[in-house]
Amino acid sequence: MTGKKPQDSLVIMTELVLPNDTNTFGNLMGGRLMYWMDIASALAAMKHCGSPVVTASVDNISFESPIRLGNVVHIEAKVTRVFNTSMEVHLKVWGEDALQQYKYKSNEAYYTFVSLDPNGKPRSVPSLIPESEEEHKLFDGALRRRQLRLVLGGKMKPDDATELKAFFLKD
């Protein structure tokens, strides 16, 4: 079985910020954005594995620039690495003020999904072969992020998280 390319899983989503998506300051609520990001990344994961998927985890997300009412949200999602039955998906999010022709970075994130067979049990996922330099970098970092997830979830001892330790001890 040959692997698939990250590019094959690319999902581009565009949404308009409507009144009900905003807080009293007229800015997009973080939870609403995470909802769209979940759908965009789930679709990327499904394109890669061709099976239904469930969200297994979401990594730290930091919201930089608020996105305003009436602005546009751009989301790009692409699978970065496969771990047997799970996939890590990388997301980039921009806001755009169409009237001012101004586009700005909002945040980046990593969502992880598990592929399911028709009985709802985890199922092997086709391998992924990164191509571009950025895809290789994302592929390499995925191991460290996975260790962080396992340590934070209490499923790995910090001492066994080799990649992660190296990251924190580099000077």
Place this chain on the structure above:
Amino acid sequence: MTGKKPQDSLVIMTELVLPNDTNTFGNLMGGRLMYWMDIASALAAMKHCGSPVVTASVDNISFESPIRLGNVVHIEAKVTRVFNTSMEVHLKVWGEDALQQYKYKSNEAYYTFVSLDPNGKPRSVPSLIPESEEEHKLFDGALRRRQLRLVLGGKMKPDDATELKAFFLKD
């Protein structure tokens, strides 16, 4: 100025999983849950600081048990620690199958909010005085989690994250 108690910020939210909240397996979508969690924790933060707030970041979330269509979602949110103009909020989420009288843990999470003044600028937040043992534990861990956020956000060098390093190098 005297500090406030975590208990004063407690928010209890109950939601019913409706068809549009579910994926094709009939399970609550992760993004929909994060949306509710964002509102519950934002309300807890607002109760503490008495100002509007914006979501600054969300820590790693790991989704354990899927919550089914027609089940109930219980969310409890409480401020754990204050960092000048920001607040960390801890969330516990359960699912409940009312027909089978069965309640199960879904996940835990930490959301961070920034308090805003009427011009939308960050504003000091009243201090927080933990009371129960669990509140003290959450208060203590908040420092390490904050360092992780800063390191992951590229705003702190791993080497300066003293608490975090101790965590990864312990034993």
Place this chain on the structure above:
Amino acid sequence: MTGKKPQDSLVIMTELVLPNDTNTFGNLMGGRLMYWMDIASALAAMKHCGSPVVTASVDNISFESPIRLGNVVHIEAKVTRVFNTSMEVHLKVWGEDALQQYKYKSNEAYYTFVSLDPNGKPRSVPSLIPESEEEHKLFDGALRRRQLRLVLGGKMKPDDATELKAFFLKD
């Protein structure tokens, strides 16, 4: 079979008033509030009987204080009394202006639900044993409210509504 306590059925719901929930004055629409109240009380009824339920009736509701856009809605629902296959649920609703740290009574209401078996037929409900003074008062008043429902629904002659008549003729 031993009875259950009202407290076991308690449901606490918290909602944020978003733009689409409001009329042109920026106040929560009554119908939107009744929608949330229906879900909160249905969940309380399901917790008591452990079966699916359908809304049978809603008693007079009087809306006192308008709840503003951006304010919080607090709903508490608890079963008050059981009538063979149906349950009366009492609701208390408050609004809260988190910025002004101000909480105010919005309204009280009674919803009645019928418990259903898997074929959709009415099904006996476990008995309810009130404990607190307030629970006893709600339990006692339930008979009079039920008579009012039956009279208004044309299913009981006013003359047979003993409790109700006593209420209207007391001086």
Place this chain on the structure above:
Amino acid sequence: MTGKKPQDSLVIMTELVLPNDTNTFGNLMGGRLMYWMDIASALAAMKHCGSPVVTASVDNISFESPIRLGNVVHIEAKVTRVFNTSMEVHLKVWGEDALQQYKYKSNEAYYTFVSLDPNGKPRSVPSLIPESEEEHKLFDGALRRRQLRLVLGGKMKPDDATELKAFFLKD
């Protein structure tokens, strides 16, 4: 100033029951129906008074026949009587199974609205002149229903509710 006719305030609303409107039995949730009824009757009240209105109260509603997923909801709303700054609106609700060409009564209800001036203060409402026999009957009964609202809301002593007492003591 001449009065207006009930017919001038008639609002006809038609809605389709979608998946998210239903409980796990596939029946329209009572709360969703009350939401639509609130909008239909508010529109009828606004047509009569030409001002914004707020829901003041809802009378007892009894849900007879469940309305199924995919069925149609028909709502008719018409002002029945005016009380200085408030209006009572009568609603009739039917379900319709378009595939079986079958239309069935769901319920009737009375909603009361207060008319507001631009400052949000109660404002006098044009008088209403009933025409048909049914309109006269609804007009006459409105007094008794109003007394019931006042008594239930603790704003009138049962003993002063002359019309209401006559109703309960008749024959």
Place this chain on the structure above:
Amino acid sequence: MTGKKPQDSLVIMTELVLPNDTNTFGNLMGGRLMYWMDIASALAAMKHCGSPVVTASVDNISFESPIRLGNVVHIEAKVTRVFNTSMEVHLKVWGEDALQQYKYKSNEAYYTFVSLDPNGKPRSVPSLIPESEEEHKLFDGALRRRQLRLVLGGKMKPDDATELKAFFLKD
């Protein structure tokens, strides 16, 4: 089998324009209106044929007057003509400013639906017998509109669209 009357399929829909239905100018978005029009006309088609229907096509729609936030949308839909397994439905849309007691024409449109049997295959539709003068006019024009649909859909050569050609070459 006797035919049915257009009047039997009449559907009257009334909707209130809420914040989330509007663009940044506070006007009803065209897409939201087309959504309501689709439901209203699908219900009219279902009333005529007594089977589920799917939207086959929508004719040119021109939006005349913007409908404002807080205004009311009135939609009337009625079957105009039957073509074996499909039905053309005519829609008229008005906006209404209840506060100014002012009602204005928004647009007209034609939606076409296909009737389906339980296997999802097209199914014959009862014939339609126009009665009023307007219904006859709509019935007659339906042939020309159908030719236009077929020509635009590449399913008929312009040269074979006799009615349509006559229309463009008249005078």
Place this chain on the structure above:
Amino acid sequence: MTGKKPQDSLVIMTELVLPNDTNTFGNLMGGRLMYWMDIASALAAMKHCGSPVVTASVDNISFESPIRLGNVVHIEAKVTRVFNTSMEVHLKVWGEDALQQYKYKSNEAYYTFVSLDPNGKPRSVPSLIPESEEEHKLFDGALRRRQLRLVLGGKMKPDDATELKAFFLKD
């Protein structure tokens, strides 16, 4: 002032078909799709002109293949031609069954938007310079489609619609 390219206005939208978007056959409702298409094309128009826009008209849309619950909707929108203060936008819509890795054409459409100045009055739009062969073809056809809109809207006599007549009378 130099013109802009169609490619600069490209908007790619991806949506997941959720339960509430479907009819009783589990297929995406036409009206829901037209709602998404309206937003996608409005965003394309706004990217081109840098001003708010309102939907002026929608051309004939023919729905070919139904899109199933759980499938993905792909929409691509691009400005085709400018007419002083208005823009025609071309849309292509595909459905995708991610599980079967199968993507299929759903329909094509043309939406027309008017650009508005801050007072809500029509405003001149930058010119458009088509580049690719397909863009030239869409640019050329836009004149004929515009004549059809004007004729159907009663704003142009069929006899004056030169391009359109040529189309219907060709060979």
